[in-house]
Amino acid sequence: EVELVESGGGVVRPGGSLTLSCEASGFTFGVVGMSWVRQVPGKGLEWVAGINLNGETTSFGDSVKGRFTISRDNAKNSLYLEMNSLRAEDTAFYHCARGFGDPDYWGQGTLVIVSS
């Protein structure tokens, strides 16, 4: 069974940084692309970032480009999202998802709150 478990969320001040992690199990992690998708509670969905199977290709949504970095460690079956220069509008649940642009399985998410 595919399982994706995110961690690392929390409360951070505007301008601060945070790194999210996602541990994957139940599938061969190193042969699939991965992505991060965020959702403000009760609102819509926004694709944040994606990374191909070996980490050589990444892509970002316009609102986070230049501030967020996505990476992976295939030996640890783990995906990461490094978030810098955080803004209030980055407040959301962040979901790790299997697939680069068309995610099929999603984790439960970790909540990031950017507030002073």
Added chain:
Amino acid sequence: DIQMTQSPSAMSASVGDGVTITCRASQGINKYLAWFQQKPGKVPKRLIYGASSLQSGVPSRFSGSGSGTEFTLTISSLQPEDFATYFCLQHNSYPPTFGPGTRLDIK
């Protein structure tokens, strides 16, 4: 970025009804479209990929069609567990973009 719109934004229907939700893209996306179902407090679940392919384990009452700029999700006979919010997602061009969602309520 490609803009996705959905119609209606909300609708009410009864168990047993058939319903159709439409998703439109601001430019052609071939068949690079997926449909997701989300229930309150739950993670989105993919129903359809490639515009018309049914995700494994999803009931056959769900079907998708379309290509280019206009797509539809049809539920042939609503069951109680189908009342949820539905989103479309295009991944023809990066960044992928979601539609704003269609909330389906029980009448």
